[in-house]
Amino acid sequence: MFGLIGHLTNLEHAHAKAHELGYLEESEQGLDLWCAAPPQVVDHITVTSATGQKIEGKYVESFFLPEMLSQRRIKTAIRKILNAMACAQKEHLDITALGGFSSIIFENFNLSANKQVRNVELDFSRFTTGNTHTAYIICRQVEQYAATLGIKLSEATVAVCGATGDIGSAVCRWLDRKTDVQDLLLIARNQERLNNLQTELGRGKILGLEEALPLADIVVWVASMPQGVDISAIPLKNPCLLIDGGYPKNLDTKLAQEGVSVLKGGIVEHSLDIDWKIMEIVEMDVPGRQFFACFAEAMLLEFEQWHTNFSWGRNQITVEKMEQIGAASVKHGFQPLLTV
Structure with a gap:
């Protein structure tokens, strides 16, 4: 089973989505509320390949917001990403993609030195940045x-x-x-x-x-x-x-x-509809088929049973690995978004 770790665009976006989902009190709260919120699984996903193969996954909302990258909240941002990774590992996900700012924070702040997150020892082979496919x-x-x-x-x-x-x-x-x-x-x-x-x-x-x-x-x-x-x-x-x-x-x-x-x-577009809700929240034009290529990398690794940190470490992406993940992308029905 694959995993996706993501977050909303900003505090304004978080307020709007909380209001749409009926969380009226949360939609009026400041950044402190979101800083305190623990990560949680908010969506279960089924993806069908162009080959007919089916896989399942889970979306982990980190509740990180870019406003947390201010100097006084940087420790909160780091904690958010590490906690989301620990959450994904406790869900027994075989490979999880770090979406949005998650991978950037991981690399820029050298989070690989923080393997122990409370009672979870992170296994970094279970995570990928998704940058090769992107x-x-x-x-x-x-x-x-x-x-x-x-x-x-x-x-x-x-x-x-x-x-x-x-x-x-x-x-x-x-x-x-x-x-x-x-x-x-x-x-x-x-x-x-x-x-x-x-x-x-x-x-x-x-x-x-x-x-x-x-x-x-x-x-x-x-x-x-x-x-x-x-x-x-x-x-x-x-x-x-x-x-x-x-x-x-x-x-x-x-x-x-x-x-x-x-x-x-x-951004990729899949040839078949994906059973999920999360892309509606991030407001993709065609949420059933369009999404981030980094997320698609986790799906491709699950389809191919390549349970390894395929994209990991700064500036380690080779043309050969791009060709490898690209061939899998075409095989399973993903294509680049080509509409402006």
Whole structure:
């Protein structure tokens, strides 16, 4: 059985959903209530593969909210993720995906040093970030949707914002090795990591946002937006494909320019309806079939009985592993979301 660990977008979203579900008192409470709430299983899931195989899973709500990443609440954020992982393990889930900020918090704050969570010793082989499948889906979105805009990869400049992150570096490796993309622009905040990535690839130009974005035919955005940065006035090409691979997905409001097509990056669409409720809560356009690629990775690992932390550790994603999870994705009926 597989598991998914997730959370809502922000406190406002949490209030709205609590009100819709009839929890009127909770819908009016401040952040302290959500900080105190323990993780719990809130959905049971049945997924049918294109092959006819069926699997079951559980969704664990961590009750983490991004507002908890403020300096005074960072310990709460860490506790939320560790407690959700312990909850998943106590449910005897064979492989669980860390969705949204869960994997980011785990890696950025080195939570692997915290194996003991009360009476549970975490077995990290039971968890995956889902980043390999997310990177694969984003790359397929680039390849497939660019063609609909008349953008030829062999003549295209692709800017990757967040290039040194786990997903960003994987996207760069794929575009370098699996496509004939003309130019890669590498954007990130850590200069040393940028230099290392450029050396690894043997190509790529290191540029800042304001310099890189106007040059790009395709922008892959897999970074968090730096606080106080306004990119709305940066002119983009027409046409330009913008893959919004961040969370929450809101670049369509920040770069609303003529000729710019914004695609929700890292979202898959299944060929069959999934029996679950959770995607209605996170407001997917087609909640029975559309969801995050990181969640799909846990399903694929369950379908294939690959009960291992397939995606784990920073910048460990190889093109070969992307091809492996990609083949399983196609086999079981998952495809990249290609509607803007």
